[in-house]
Amino acid sequence: MFDLLLDPTLRIVALGSAALGIVSGGLGAFAVLRKQSLLGDAISHAALPGIALAFMLTGSKHPLVLVLGAAAAGWIGTLIVMAITRSTYLKEDTALGLVLSVFFGAGLVLLTFIQHRPDAAQAGLDRYLFGQAATQLARDVAIVAGLGIAAYAITFLFWKEFKLLSFDREFGASVGISMRFVDVVLTTVLVIAVVVGLQTVGVVLMAAMIVAPAAAARQWTNRLGTMVALSAGFGALAGVAGSVLSATGANLPTGPMIVLCLTAIALLSLLLAPARGLVWSFVRHKRSQRVLRVEATLLDLYAMARQHADPGHAHASGALRALGGGGAAATWRARCAGSRGVVSRVSRRVTAGR
Amino acid sequence: MIPPAELPAGSQAAIEVNDLTVAYRDRPVLWDIDVVVPPGVLMAIVGPNGAGKTTLIKAVLGLVRPAAGDVTIFGAPYEEQRRLVGYVPQRGSVDWDFPTTVLDVVMMGRYGALGWFRRPGRAEREAAMQALEHVGMPELSGRQISQLSGGQQQRVFLARALVQDAAIYLMDEPFQGVDARTEHAIVALLQELRGQGKTVVVVHHDLQSVPEYFDWVMLLNVRRIALGPVSEVFTEENLRLTYGGKLPFLTGV
Numbered sequence: 193m194f195d196l197l198l199d200p201t202l203r204i205v206a207l208g209s210a211a212l213g214i215v216s217g218g219l220g221a222f223a224v225l226r227k228q229s230l231l232g233d234a235i236s237h238a239a240l241p242g243i244a245l246a247f248m249l250t251g252s253k254h255p256l257v258l259v260l261g262a263a264a265a266g267w268i269g270t271l272i273v274m275a276i277t278r279s280t281y282l283k284e285d286t287a288l289g290l291v292l293s294v295f296f297g298a299g300l301v302l303l304t305f306i307q308h309r310p311d312a313a314q315a316g317l318d319r320y321l322f323g324q325a326a327t328q329l330a331r332d333v334a335i336v337a338g339l340g341i342a343a344y345a346i347t348f349l350f351w352k353e354f355k356l357l358s359f360d361r362e363f364g365a366s367v368g369i370s371m372r373f374v375d376v377v378l379t380t381v382l383v384i385a386v387v388v389g390l391q392t393v394g395v396v397l398m399a400a401m402i403v404a405p406a407a408a409a410r411q412w413t414n415r416l417g418t419m420v421a422l423s424a425g426f427g428a429l430a431g432v433a434g435s436v437l438s439a440t441g442a443n444l445p446t447g448p449m450i451v452l453c454l455t456a457i458a459l460l461s462l463l464l465a466p467a468r469g470l471v472w473s474f475v476r477h478k479r480s481q482r483v484l485r486v487e488a489t490l491l492d493l494y495a496m497a498r499q500h501a502d503p504g505h506a507h508a509s510g511a512l513r514a515l516g517g518g519g520a521a522a523t524w525r526a527r528c529a530g531s532r533g534v535v536s537r538v539s540r541r542v543t544a545g546r
Numbered sequence: 547m548i549p550p551a552e553l554p555a556g557s558q559a560a561i562e563v564n565d566l567t568v569a570y571r572d573r574p575v576l577w578d579i580d581v582v583v584p585p586g587v588l589m590a591i592v593g594p595n596g597a598g599k600t601t602l603i604k605a606v607l608g609l610v611r612p613a614a615g616d617v618t619i620f621g622a623p624y625e626e627q628r629r630l631v632g633y634v635p636q637r638g639s640v641d642w643d644f645p646t647t648v649l650d651v652v653m654m655g656r657y658g659a660l661g662w663f664r665r666p667g668r669a670e671r672e673a674a675m676q677a678l679e680h681v682g683m684p685e686l687s688g689r690q691i692s693q694l695s696g697g698q699q700q701r702v703f704l705a706r707a708l709v710q711d712a713a714i715y716l717m718d719e720p721f722q723g724v725d726a727r728t729e730h731a732i733v734a735l736l737q738e739l740r741g742q743g744k745t746v747v748v749v750h751h752d753l754q755s756v757p758e759y760f761d762w763v764m765l766l767n768v769r770r771i772a773l774g775p776v777s778e779v780f781t782e783e784n785l786r787l788t789y790g791g792k793l794p795f796l797t798g799v
Contacts, residue, residue, distance in 0.1 A: 225644065349663055355650075356657055360640045366607045366633040367658025367710070368625075414645045414690035 217427020238269025240299025
């Protein structure tokens with residue numbers, strides 16, 4: 193294990209994956225809050241032809257060139273989604289599905305074309321499909337970090353505007369902040385958050401890096417700032433954990449391992465987060481159900497007490513069972529009420545009151 | 547056919563809408579509307595579902611692009627006067643599960659005045675707290691907004707409009723989904739605003755309460771049916787024109 197941590201290759205991979213997790217996780221929070229989770233998927237798939245075209249036009253495989261191509265294509269894909277939604281009767285999910293598959297198909301055609309060219313048979317661009325974290329170089333990590341810092345700087349600058357756009361777009365427009373412009377800026381940030389991960393995680397799985405950390409983070413907090421920070425933290429954690437796990441195991445692929453780690457984090461958050469977790473809401477539900485039943489039993493006791501001049505009159509537990517229709521449960525509930533000191537037992541009978 | 551409501555000579559309209567037509571695709575939602583709202587009135591816009599009430603408000607705010615017509619606020623286009631206008635959208639238009647607090651939402655009313663990039667600070671916080679006290683919920687300032695009741699959500703939106711410190715308020719169904727007590731509190735607030743000389747325009751659904759709450763009324767059903775003081779234009783005849791045969795009860799009008 194310690195040998196692994198000292199391994200320089202793994203250090204680069206883990207560092208790169210952590211940086212990627214911080215960028216895509218934190219910024220993905222806005223996509224989730226705007227109910228545009230699928231936009232991340234559309235952007236990443238739309239990026240594929242951009243990567244291929246960038247290579248065909250420049251002949252370079254420098255990651256910065258390819259990332260810029262990916263960003264341009266992802267951006268154009270998003271614009272097309274917006275245009276379709278605005279000018280046709282199609283809903284956003286349909287537009288996303290269309291753009292995603294058309295761009296992805298075009299990307300696959302271009303990739304195959306490139307691979308069949310004699311001069312570039314070993315282009316290796318197909319690693320952008322499923323990602324290949326293990327081949328990361330320090331240069332690649334620097335690109336992720338550089339673009340990430342730029343995207344976070346924009347987010348910091350536009351924090352109030354992003355919040356307004358995400359929460360109440362029309363009110364924002366009414367007070368004179370151009371929501372269309374803010375939308376363009378936020379989309380650009382999201383495009384950056386997606387394309388930085390394509391080399392590591394790949395086109396197909398990148399959406400998980402955008403959606404899962406934010407979905408997990410939302411479970412733990414009710415503050416936007418905390419949510420973005422937590423989301424970035426979860427992304428980083430999964431990045432490191434996934435890299436280490438893939439290095440320990442028998443050649444497990446890094447990208448999918450990162451995504452699986454994220455899934456685990458999201459699953460645990462959905463189940464265990466205190467206020468919104470499923471487990472706790474189940475416990476709360478059961479508890480309130482019990483309180484309500486005990487109160488129903490107390491009402492039964494009250495009804496019986498009213499039939500006697502003496503409010504302290506003791507009633508047979510059998511009568512209580514018949515009223516509550518619950519067999520032994522009624523006596524048990526009377527005992528629950530007893531533990532609150534409002535019901536006492538007189539030999540085998542129960543009485544309400546002091 | 548119906549003469550536009552005239553202002554007394556020498557006074558300027560708070561809101562003036564001329565020949566406004568708005569269409570969604572081919573279907574006209576508002577047709578050739580003229581509106582003159584004098585300053586200092588508390589006006590209801592009533593009409594059946596789909597009459598274009600919300601669209602009219604959004605057109606005044608520049609949120610929907612009209613096919614024809616123009617809007618002026620105190621004689622100038624909305625873009626130049628937006629500081630004078632406060633907006634209360636429909637409560638259901640936002641996601642109340644958004645991770646933010648009551649105070650944070652109320653401070654959004656200052657964002658327009660703050661302008662690009664400047665963060666809300668102490669002054670904005672104080673204004674927001676004042677507005678929350680005004681709507682009777684200062685103790686909830688730190689509350690996550692998903693934990694509010696319908697009436698509280700509505701009052702948060704009202705507080706957000708109050709910190710806009712506007713001269714004209716446009717409100718889209720501020721009574722929707724609130725209990726009777728909150729409704730009376732909101733009406734008192736609206737009448738207080740009018741008392742300060744502000745103009746308040748409210749999309750309203752309950753015809754019964756129009757004469758009690760409002761002094762002006764606009765009856766709208768794609769076209770403008772009538773506009774003027776409640777005592778003059780809120781008549782059975784006009785209501786029949788607005789709602790067609792579908793008006794179930796008209797007692798007390």
